[in-house]
Amino acid sequence: MTRIYQFLLTLYPRKYRELFASEMIQVFQEAAGERRDHGRGAYAGFVLREMLGLMMGAAGAWLGRDPVRPAAPTGVPSCPPEIVEAQRRVDASIAGMVHAIAHHDFQKARFYSIAERKLREKLRRLKELHGISD
Amino acid sequence: MRHVVERTNDESRPLTEPVLLILMSLADKPRHGYALLRDIEALSQGRVRLSTGTLYGALRRLLEERWIERFVQEDTSREKQSYRLTMAGRWQLELELDRMRQLTRAGMARLRASEA
Numbered sequence: 684m685t686r687i688y689q690f691l692l693t694l695y696p697r698k699y700r701e702l703f704a705s706e707m708i709q710v711f712q713e714a715a716g717e718r719r720d721h722g723r724g725a726y727a728g729f730v731l732r733e734m735l736g737l738m739m740g741a742a743g744a745w746l747g748r749d750p751v752r753p754a755a756p757t758g759v760p761s762c763p764p765e766i767v768e769a770q771r772r773v774d775a776s777i778a779g780m781v782h783a784i785a786h787h788d789f790q791k792a793r794f795y796s797i798a799e800r801k802l803r804e805k806l807r808r809l810k811e812l813h814g815i816s817d
Numbered sequence: 818m819r820h821v822v823e824r825t826n827d828e829s830r831p832l833t834e835p836v837l838l839i840l841m842s843l844a845d846k847p848r849h850g851y852a853l854l855r856d857i858e859a860l861s862q863g864r865v866r867l868s869t870g871t872l873y874g875a876l877r878r879l880l881e882e883r884w885i886e887r888f889v890q891e892d893t894s895r896e897k898q899s900y901r902l903t904m905a906g907r908w909q910l911e912l913e914l915d916r917m918r919q920l921t922r923a924g925m926a927r928l929r930a931s932e933a
Contacts, residue, residue: 736868736871737868737870740870751875
């Protein structure tokens with residue numbers, strides 16, 4: 684089965700294979716060993732899932748499909764990029780503040796808090812400029 | 818007055834389930850590929866079994882985003898590549914969990930209101 688797996692790995696871009704192929708084979712072999720112990724049905728399901736996963740993974744690697752977030756829904760009104768960026772900065776500063784508080788770094792938390800207020804004000808002005816309500 | 822239904826930048830969209838589970842799995846300690854597969858299955862109570870193709874597709878993107886780091890774990894008998902969360906990855910996980918918490922709260926409030 685490992686041979687078929689190795690063959691399917693050749694469907695991936697070369698750089699991807701160089702980085703992950705040997706590791707993927709190792710993980711596949713470990714997982715296959717464990718699934719074999721669960722009986723034929725479990726092993727067959729595992730093999731099928733692995734082969735399909737490789738084919739879809741290879742297609743995704745070539746097409747540049749992003750597995751981190753699902754595709755944006757269609758038909759949603761677009762938002763000006765400067766507002767998107769401003770919102771992203773506000774979110775990042777909040778995340779920074781939360782993280783700093785969680786680690787009892789209150790000086791840093793204060794820094795993020797001040798930054799967040801300024802960024803939020805900038806976001807408000809941008810929205811006003813574009814006639815966008817919250 | 819124009820109304821924005823939803824922010825359409827990347828940050829506003831939820832993470833895919835495999836990515837969320839990978840980040841969650843790495844939140845307490847670094848893990849190598851096989852350990853990730855097993856832990857994700859346990860975290861999802863057996864509901865999610867990632868294939869290696871799906872796992873490494875997600876890991877590659879997370880490495881590109883610098884949400885995780887790859888390193889060789891020294892304390893294993895065989896040399897194994899392991900993965901750990903970066904600060905940026907931890908923040909993204911916190912953001913996503915916060916988003917889910919807000920949604921859950923809002924959803925539960927609606928349910929309670931309909932029952933009242």
